[in-house]
Structure formats: C-alpha cells, structure tokens
Amino acid sequence: MSQGTSTHVRIDAANLESTRPLVLAIDDSPDVVRLLQVRLKSEAVEFASASSGLEGIELARRLRPAVILLDIEMPGTDGFEILRMLKESPDTVQTPVIMLSGLSSAHDKVTAFDLGAADYVTKPFDIAELRVRVRAAIRTFTLFQMLAQRAQIDGLTGLWNRSHFDRRLVEEVSRHARHASPLALAMLDVDRFKHVNDSFGHPAGDAVLAGVGSLLRKIVRDSDVPCRYGGEEFALLMPDTTPEDAAAVCERVRQMLEQVTWPRHPEHNVTISIGIAGAAKATQLAPEAWVERADRNLYAAKSGGRNRVVWTSIESPLQLNRAG
Amino acid sequence: MPTQPTDQGPLTSQFAGDADMLELLDMFVSELGARSEQMRDLLASRRMDDLRTVAHQLKGAAGGYGYPMLSQAAGVLESQLAAPVRDLGEVAHAVAELQSICDRAIRGHRPAA
Known part of the structure; x- marks a missing residue:
C-alpha cells in the first residue's frame, strides 16, 4: 500500500x-x-x-x-x-x-x-x-x-444572445492571439427591416428574425457561434476560420436568404448585408476593435447598395467586395 | 486496560454473497495480511504518523467491504494515535486487536472460484 x-x-x-x-x-x-x-x-x-x-x-x-x-x-x-x-x-x-x-x-x-x-x-x-x-x-x-x-439563448431566434456573444468574443480573441489560430467575425444586418415591420406588421418582422435565425443555425458549422446581437442585427463568430472561408459561409447565407419565400409577404424578398473582419494569423486586436472592424465593413456593404458581403483580412487591409 | 476475551472465530464479510463484490473482496482481503504486518512494523519503529494513516484508511474502507468490526477497531487505533499524549501500551493493544480481526477476516474469507 x-x-x-x-x-x-x-x-x-x-x-x-x-x-x-x-x-x-x-x-x-x-x-x-x-x-x-x-x-x-x-x-x-x-x-x-x-x-x-x-x-x-x-x-x-x-x-x-x-x-x-x-x-x-x-x-x-x-x-x-x-x-x-x-x-x-x-x-x-x-x-x-x-x-x-x-x-x-x-x-x-x-x-x-x-x-x-x-x-x-x-x-x-x-x-x-x-x-x-x-x-x-x-x-x-x-x-x-x-x-x-437557456439564459444564454435568444427566445425569438434560438441563437445565442448578446451576453453569450460578449463572453465568447473575449475568449475567442484571446485564444486567437495566444495560439495564432485564424479567427473571423461577421456582423449581419437585415436590409430595410423597418419597412417589413411597417408594411406587414410586427409579427411579420418577428418571422423574418426567426427565419434568419434558423437559416444561420442550418448553415453554420458546429464550431461557429451564431448570435442575435440586438434588434435586426446578428453576429457570427467563426473560430479557426480564415477570412476567405468566412466570406464563403456568409455569401451562402446571403444567397439563401434572398431565395426564401415568406408566407406573410410572398411578393417581398428579404436581404441581408454582411461585414466581416478576419485574420488568418495572430493579431493583437482587442475584442471591441474586432466588432468595430466588422461593423465598418457592414456599413460599407450598406452604402455599397445592401445585399452584399464585404470583408477585410486584418493583416493586409485590402478590401474586396462581393456584390449581390 | 481490562479486556473481555474476544471471539476468535473466522469473520465473514457482510457482502460475501454479493456478486458485484467478489473480486473486490478478494483483493481487499489478500492485502490484509500485508497490512497487518505493516502496522506491526510501523509500531515497532514508532512511525506513529504512518501508522495513523494506515488506521485511517482502513477505517474508511473496511465498512464498505462489509467488515464494520474492522472499521471500528481501526477507528479506535486512529483516535488513540490522534490523542495529544499517546499511551504506547494502549496503542499496542489496539494494534493487536486490529491484527487479530484482520487475521479472522483472512481465515473467514472464501476466494471466488
């Protein structure tokens, strides 16, 4: 013994x-x-x-x-x-x-x-x-x-909520900085959402948000973290994903949403604008700076005519646009 | 310390008929002899802290193996060793008691076929 x-x-x-x-x-x-x-x-x-x-x-x-x-x-x-x-x-x-x-x-x-x-x-x-x-x-x-x-899940869309996003963003940004693993963050905003609400009523607006939620859950991979960021805005955190791959995932989201027929307004399509910040190698960017970079590309997508994906790779600030 | 003449018959585990326990009992009892000798050696070399650890572990485990009497005797030894002033005679007596119960358990155990 x-x-x-x-x-x-x-x-x-x-x-x-x-x-x-x-x-x-x-x-x-x-x-x-x-x-x-x-x-x-x-x-x-x-x-x-x-x-x-x-x-x-x-x-x-x-x-x-x-x-x-x-x-x-x-x-x-x-x-x-x-x-x-x-x-x-x-x-x-x-x-x-x-x-x-x-x-x-x-x-x-x-x-x-x-x-x-x-x-x-x-x-x-x-x-x-x-x-x-x-x-x-x-x-x-x-x-x-x-x-x-359950406290971390958004009731309407079934996606992770804002507080979960904030926590995961900090974790993933620090993991990315430590292990030099790729990371991408997409901010997504439903185009002309106010118009859907005003023309077809709030239940129709809710149906659109829930629809975007289920589409995101269907398309993203297990390692991705799809969240409702607030209002009609969504965030998609993609660990171990290069900016190029993130753009491809988001482009699929954009295309599939465009093709959805909505029971409450079959004549009216819903589109989404997406801005992505991504880095294939380690960066020392703070979590808030990641959101800012992705947001900047989201605004670019909006002002470029909406229904499009704009992404930047953080180490080489060359911008590429993908028009819808 | 006045002692009653203790029953020296073989001792059987309360779980001797429990199929889940057969293998475990074999293992536990097969180590009792070595443990008994270890206690004697520790006492002889006055390694009282180590002796206390053995007593403590035996107290915690023996009941679970269906030998409450062994647990109890180990508990007596442990508390004597934990006393601020140890009485060597009583400690030696408690070790002897414990050894005798170990011996009875070994004699009373029928290994699984």
Whole structure:
C-alpha cells in the first residue's frame, strides 16, 4: 500500500464523449476508489478517479465531471483546501462536490458546507445512501446547466444572445492571439427591416428574425457561434476560420436568404448585408476593435447598395467586395 | 486496560454473497495480511504518523467491504494515535486487536472460484 505522495490518475470511461454524466472520485485510498467504482456501476455514469487532490483538480478542469466525490483527509493538500480551489476556479465552481469523510464532527460539516460543498457523507458509507446522494447531485447539476444555457439563448431566434456573444468574443480573441489560430467575425444586418415591420406588421418582422435565425443555425458549422446581437442585427463568430472561408459561409447565407419565400409577404424578398473582419494569423486586436472592424465593413456593404458581403483580412487591409 | 476475551472465530464479510463484490473482496482481503504486518512494523519503529494513516484508511474502507468490526477497531487505533499524549501500551493493544480481526477476516474469507 502506498503511503507516499505519489499520485496516479485513472480514467475508466471507455468513451468520455458519451453523454453519461461523469463521476470523479478524489481519494488517496485505492480500496475506497475501487469500492466506489464497483458500487456506482449500477448508475448510468462514467467513472474517473485521482489519488491526490491536485491531480483531481487537474482532471476536473479537463473532464468537467457532473459530480465530484472528495475525500477530506488526504496526505499533502487536504480535501478542504482542494474544495476551496475547486470553488475558486470558474471551470469547476458550479460542479457539485460531495465530501467523503471519516470525520463526522459538526464543525467539519459546517466548514465543508461553508466552503461550498453540495453534500457530506461519512465513511464508512452506506452504499444505497451514497447512490441517491450522487443521483441528487447530478440532477441538480443537469438542471442548473440547462437553465444556464437557456439564459444564454435568444427566445425569438434560438441563437445565442448578446451576453453569450460578449463572453465568447473575449475568449475567442484571446485564444486567437495566444495560439495564432485564424479567427473571423461577421456582423449581419437585415436590409430595410423597418419597412417589413411597417408594411406587414410586427409579427411579420418577428418571422423574418426567426427565419434568419434558423437559416444561420442550418448553415453554420458546429464550431461557429451564431448570435442575435440586438434588434435586426446578428453576429457570427467563426473560430479557426480564415477570412476567405468566412466570406464563403456568409455569401451562402446571403444567397439563401434572398431565395426564401415568406408566407406573410410572398411578393417581398428579404436581404441581408454582411461585414466581416478576419485574420488568418495572430493579431493583437482587442475584442471591441474586432466588432468595430466588422461593423465598418457592414456599413460599407450598406452604402455599397445592401445585399452584399464585404470583408477585410486584418493583416493586409485590402478590401474586396462581393456584390449581390 | 481490562479486556473481555474476544471471539476468535473466522469473520465473514457482510457482502460475501454479493456478486458485484467478489473480486473486490478478494483483493481487499489478500492485502490484509500485508497490512497487518505493516502496522506491526510501523509500531515497532514508532512511525506513529504512518501508522495513523494506515488506521485511517482502513477505517474508511473496511465498512464498505462489509467488515464494520474492522472499521471500528481501526477507528479506535486512529483516535488513540490522534490523542495529544499517546499511551504506547494502549496503542499496542489496539494494534493487536486490529491484527487479530484482520487475521479472522483472512481465515473467514472464501476466494471466488
């Protein structure tokens, strides 16, 4: 039996990309880890374990478990300290943590809950009780995630909303600057939207916005982030995409929208103007500057006659126009 | 410390009939002998902190393997080692108790075929 501080990490899941929730056990006792693994087999979960707290934190950041079982008394960094670290990291702050402990004093329980533990189970644990507690923690986490995601979605169009866009833009711009990966941002604005609203009524306007939303969701790739930016304006964030490829995606959006027949006004087509800023290599542009550049091209598309895509590649400020 | 003469019969896990547990029990019990010796050695060399870790882990795990008596005895040893002033005689007695229970568990275990 190892008493040292050597650590090991085991990932038992054959397929971690499966949708089964992942249980991460952090415990220095191999006996307890093996026991948990076997006793949770009947639950529809994947199982991973770490034999030290710091290893566990690393694994939690990487695997995003639905629940963490955390031993309190471990050599080196103890469970309370690990819990504190998990709750300080934005990656793991929402993950429910069930403390497993041989300590059962009220003081230890209070400390654990104060630090943000979701639950507390004393060892030796009753397996039926542990199972339902794990199940309850996973249920809470799943609901929380669903709500959090819903709060990021625009009700009318089904696209990501503005606050999600703002957050993702910052993330993607920094990733682009760090890894020198390509990045493109498109701003899209429905042409003469006010005219649709005034002539055919607000429900018709809403139908156009919802239609643009579903068209965007259909055309863009999984890695793209289509958002409703506000009003009749949309934003499309395209990580790992060169300006040329972004222009091709947007050109398809433009063409397909033009061909849509609208039930409320079959005689009236709807078009869209699109401005893109993109960079194939790393740039040091701030997130707001990305929006400004894309906006500038959007205005150019509008003043150039609407229903067109205008894009610039950031390292070479040569402009290319694609007329509709 | 006054002691009752303890039952020395073989000890069987509460989960001996549990199909999920067969393999785990084999593994757990097969390590008990080594653990028992390890405790004796740690006591002899007065490595009380290491001894406490072994007792702590045994306390946490044994109940889950269907040996509450083993958990309890390990808990007694752990709390004696955690006391501000340790009584070597009592610690030695607790280790002996624990070793005797380990021995009974080994004798009472029937390995899976």
